[in-house]
Amino acid sequence: AQSVTQPDIHITVSEGASLELRCNYSYGATPYLFWYVQSPGQGLQLLLKYFSGDTLVQGIKGFEAEFKRSQSSFNLRKPSVHWSDAAEYFCAVAGGYQKVTFGTGTKLQVIP
Amino acid sequence: EAGVAQSPRYKIIEKRQSVAFWCNPISGHATLYWYQQILGQGPKLLIQFQNNGVVDDSQLPKDRFSAERLKGVDSTLKIQPAKLEDSAVYLCASSTRPGHDVEAFFGQGTRLTVV
Numbered sequence: 001a002q003s004v005t006q007p008d009i010h011i012t013v014s015e016g017a018s019l020e021l022r023c024n025y026s027y028g029a030t031p032y033l034f035w036y037v038q039s040p041g042q043g044l045q046l047l048l049k050y051f052s053g054d055t056l057v058q059g060i061k062g063f064e065a066e067f068k069r070s071q072s073s074f075n076l077r078k079p080s081v082h083w084s085d086a087a088e089y090f091c092a093v094a095g096g097y098q099k100v101t102f103g104t105g106t107k108l109q110v111i112p
Numbered sequence: 113e114a115g116v117a118q119s120p121r122y123k124i125i126e127k128r129q130s131v132a133f134w135c136n137p138i139s140g141h142a143t144l145y146w147y148q149q150i151l152g153q154g155p156k157l158l159i160q161f162q163n164n165g166v167v168d169d170s171q172l173p174k175d176r177f178s179a180e181r182l183k184g185v186d187s188t189l190k191i192q193p194a195k196l197e198d199s200a201v202y203l204c205a206s207s208t209r210p211g212h213d214v215e216a217f218f219g220q221g222t223r224l225t226v227v
Contacts, residue, residue: 004154032212032213041220042220042221043116043203043205043218043219043220043221044155044203044205044218045218046215046216049215051212051213090154090155092154094212099157099160099168099171100157100212101154102154102155102156103154104152104153104154105152105153105154
């Protein structure tokens, strides 16, 4: 069965600092991988996705993620965080015909 | 382009009462999803429709939850009777077709509190 682990429940960074959110997945083959963002009171918005090809994926809002098969990881990065990036971030995995499985999320707090 | 519309935004009910949520997907989107997001957890798929047919309802507690999409457009999710553990945000999403290569667009959700 597929699964996703987001080891950090809560992360605090200073505005302008770099950000890395961790995501580890479990799936037998090459999965579909996603990062979503959820602002308070909002639905989920897709930041980026990986299906195949270049393992470094560019997304919206200046985010990128790197697929590392050897580490079963798909970490999300941003070089300089803005106060508006404060939200909850979800990593998700899907394989073949299986439904999407979401991680438990990482809440990002940005301090001035 | 209008997004996925959900109503109501908030609902408080007593346990054993019934409740219904409504979702209007993006126009032309054939695939519709209902997710349950319990506080501190990621969303969990309850049911997936393709037009007016059910594709996957394996995680829908069918003894109390039901959903329909009669005309293949908007959808209703019902809980009857509600339990305390049903307190969650219920998210509706839609996409043009099934498949993980197709982006699903989410509504703002309905926050249900069962007391």
